[in-house]
Amino acid sequence: MTTFHWVRHGPTHEKTFVGWRDVPADLSDTARIARLHAHLPSTAVLVSSDLCRASATADAVAMGRARLPDDPHLREFDFGDWDGRHFSDVAQSHPDLSRAYWETPGDIAPPNGESWNAAAARVNARVDALCAAHPGQQIIAVAHIGVILTQVQRALGQPASDIIAHKIDNLSVTSLTRSETGWQLGRINHLP
Template identity: 55%
Template sequence: MTTTFWWIRHGPTHAKTMVGWSDLPADLSDTAQLERLAAYLPDKAPVISSDLIRSRATADAIARGRPRLPDDPRLREIHFGDWELKNFDEIDETHGALSRRFWDEPGHVAAPNGESWYQTEARVSAAIETLRGPANVIIVAHFGVILTQLALALQKAPADILAQRIDNLSLTRITLGPGDTEVGEINHLP
C-alpha cells in the first residue's frame, strides 16, 4: 500500500521566540499563496492537522471541500518545555551549554521538561502509520514535525537535516510504499 503525504507548514505566527506547543494563531492574510497551494493539492485527499490553532486554521483554509479528518495532537511541534516562548538570548542565559547541544547534536537532547528530536519523531511516526492507506493525505503541521519525517525519508541524521528550509505555507511531498520511500518537492511554494 503506497501513500503520498503532502506536508504543509502552517501559516506564520510572526513570533520571535521558540514556539512549540503554545497555541498561537497563524497569519493567513496571504490569500494568493493559500489559493495556489489549495489548487496544487490533490482534489479528494483527506486533510488532517495538529490540534494547534495555527495548523487547524491553515488546514481549514486549504481544505476546499476535501474531507477533513479530526485534528491529531501527535502532529504537534517539538515540545520546547521550559524554553517555550523564550528567545535564544533568554535560553542561552539559563541553559547555554544545553541549548547549543540541542541544536548541534539534535537527537536525544531535550529542553528541560521538553522532548527530544527522537521523541518527536516517534510520536509523529506513530501518527503517520495510522494514516497510511489512501493514495494521498494532506497534513498541515510544523517545521520540526516535517523535518523529522524528511530526515527519515532521506535517511539523514537530525544534525544533517536541521538546516533544511521549510517555509510557512510550503509543501514537502513524501511517498511511502511497502518497501520504498520517495521524496518529491521539498519546501515548494506553488
C-alpha cells in the same frame, strides 16, 4: 503508494520558541493560500495538528476536501520551559544544553520538553497509523517545521543534525511517498 503532502502552517510572526503554545497563524495572504489550495490534490484526505495555527491553515485550504479530526500527535516539538522565550535568552540561560540541542539533536531535550527522537517517534507512529487507515491515498497533513523535518529524516535516513539545516517555509509543501520499499522524498519546501 500513499503520498503525504506536508504543509507548514501559516506564519505566526513570533520571535520566540513556539512549540505547544497555541499561537494563531496569519492567514491574510489569501492569494498565496489560493495557490496552495490549487496545488494540493483535490481528492486528498486532510489532517492537521490540533494547534490553532495548523488547524486554521487546514481550514483555509480544505475547501471540500475530506477533513479528519485535528490530531495532537502532529504537534510541533514540545520545547518545555523554553516555549515563549527568545532564542538568545535560552542560549544565555542554558548555553551548553541549547548548543547541544541544535548541534547534536537526538536524545537531548529542553527542560520539561521533548527531544528530537521522542518527537520523531510520536510523529512516525501517527504517520504509520494514517498510512494504515488510508492506504494508497493522498494525504495532506498541515503541521509544523519540526514535524515535517522528522519525516524528511525518515525518508532520507540521515542524522537529525543534517536534516535540521533544511528550510521549511510557512505555507510550503514537502511531499513524501510510502511504497512497499519504504519512504521516498519528492520535493522539499515547494512554494506554490
